[in-house]
Amino acid sequence: MPFADELRAKYHDQWESMVTHPFVLEMGDGSLDIAKFRNYFRQDYVFCKDLVKLTSFAIARAAPDYEAGKILNGFLSNFLSAENDLFLNGFHDLGVTAEQYLETEANPVTQGFGDFMVRTALEGDFDDLIALFYVTEGTYLDWAERLLNSGTQPNNAVYQGWIDIHSPDVLGDVVAWFTERLNDAGERANATKRANLERIFRTTLRYEYQFWEACYHGRDWHDVGMASGVLATEYAAYEKMRAELEAKYTDEWVVVHGEELVGVYTEFNDAAREAGQRFGRGPYLIRQVAPTNWTEYARELWQRRYAND
Numbered sequence: 001m002p003f004a005d006e007l008r009a010k011y012h013d014q015w016e017s018m019v020t021h022p023f024v025l026e027m028g029d030g031s032l033d034i035a036k037f038r039n040y041f042r043q044d045y046v047f048c049k050d051l052v053k054l055t056s057f058a059i060a061r062a063a064p065d066y067e068a069g070k071i072l073n074g075f076l077s078n079f080l081s082a083e084n085d086l087f088l089n090g091f092h093d094l095g096v097t098a099e100q101y102l103e104t105e106a107n108p109v110t111q112g113f114g115d116f117m118v119r120t121a122l123e124g125d126f127d128d129l130i131a132l133f134y135v136t137e138g139t140y141l142d143w144a145e146r147l148l149n150s151g152t153q154p155n156n157a158v159y160q161g162w163i164d165i166h167s168p169d170v171l172g173d174v175v176a177w178f179t180e181r182l183n184d185a186g187e188r189a190n191a192t193k194r195a196n197l198e199r200i201f202r203t204t205l206r207y208e209y210q211f212w213e214a215c216y217h218g219r220d221w222h223d224v225g226m227a228s229g230v231l232a233t234e235y236a237a238y239e240k241m242r243a244e245l246e247a248k249y250t251d252e253w254v255v256v257h258g259e260e261l262v263g264v265y266t267e268f269n270d271a272a273r274e275a276g277q278r279f280g281r282g283p284y285l286i287r288q289v290a291p292t293n294w295t296e297y298a299r300e301l302w303q304r305r306y307a308n309d
Contacts, residue, residue, distance in 0.1 A: 003186020003194070004134065004179045007201050014205050019143040021212040028147040028163070030154035035281070037159065038094045040215035042104040045087055047211070050114035051136070052079065057121035058129045068126075068181070075174050086165055090158045108221060109214040113207040120200060127185035131197045134178040135204035141171040218281045233258055234285035249289045256285040264289075 001009070008015060023040070026032035055076045062068035091101050106114065120128055144166035154160055164170070186194060213219065237259040238245075245254060245261075253271040255262040257279055265271040268286070275284045 002179075002183040003197075004182045006186070007198060010198075011202055011205060014202070014209065015139065015142075018139050018205060018209045018212065019146065021209065021216070023212045023216045024143045024147070027159050028150065028152040028154060030152075030156050030159060032154075032159070034094070034156075036216055036218070038096060039218065040212075041087070041090055041094060041158075042096065042101055043107060043110045043211070043215055045091075045101055046104050046106045047110050047114060048079065048083075048087075050117050052076065054117045054121050054129065054132070055079070058126065058133070061126040061129060071174065071177055078170070082170075083165055086161055090161065093158050105221075107214050107219065109207065109210045109219070113211060116203060116207065124200070127181075127189070127193075127197065128200055130178055130181045130185055131200040132204050134175070134182045135201055135208060137171055137175050137178060139205070139208050140166040141168065141175045144168075144171070231283050231285050234283065237261075238285060238287060245289045252289050254287055254289055256287070257283075 023032065023036065027037065055072055059069050059072045059076070062072060087101075091098075117132060120132055144163050145168055147163050148167055154163070182197075185197060189197060234256045238254075238256050241256075241261060249264050253265045253268050255265070255271050255275045257275070262278070262284070263271070263274055265274070268288070271286050275282070275286055
């Protein structure tokens, strides 16, 4: 069995989870929340900066294989022209200013994925980069081709443009070449090298899935709201309520929205569920109530939990 097929078979479920993620399916039928796509588009623009670095390293690694260098150069040129133009036009249609997309901070997944790619480029060889490219481009070709074959119409120019630029007409030839080179690498590799190629394949696939997840669910660094002042109102309201809350609800979880105490909950999951259902992505503050004197609180908590042991 060709090496690429072997990896696809072994990690079939993980591949399917990526190419059939709700983000993809909802983009295909047009039901995807535009805020989720806007978030994704900005993160992908950041991600592609590291993809450009990866491709540049690959072109250098390809020498003196002029055929490989030519193909990779064409791939890079397409990104720096057609795909970059699509980004800029998409940002305009999505209402994202140049200042906003240029200052977009990578979320944890985007940061981790980019760092993984650049580290692979620095420490790996040409075959390692081929394994990485096979997943990044192969998964995108796969989901785009499935959407096009299904006949779904998003009725959204930005969504449709994003599907079309990852179609077989655009990515088909280069993914076929990545597949051929990955199969060749697997055939030449010893057991140790094959295991490393498999690790890169699997890690890249994991990151691709987590990239959808982070953008779909709005996951970001834990301190984003605090750093940007988004929760300033909620933090101020909590401080005003602190004494009363600590007198009545020590160890409980509270949800604060604006200046309002929404509710008090025994479990964090209950608080998060209520906040998500009522306020979506927020902003809202979820915080566990605890007294200012942590030494006394810790002693009381220990006695409460272990007094009967």
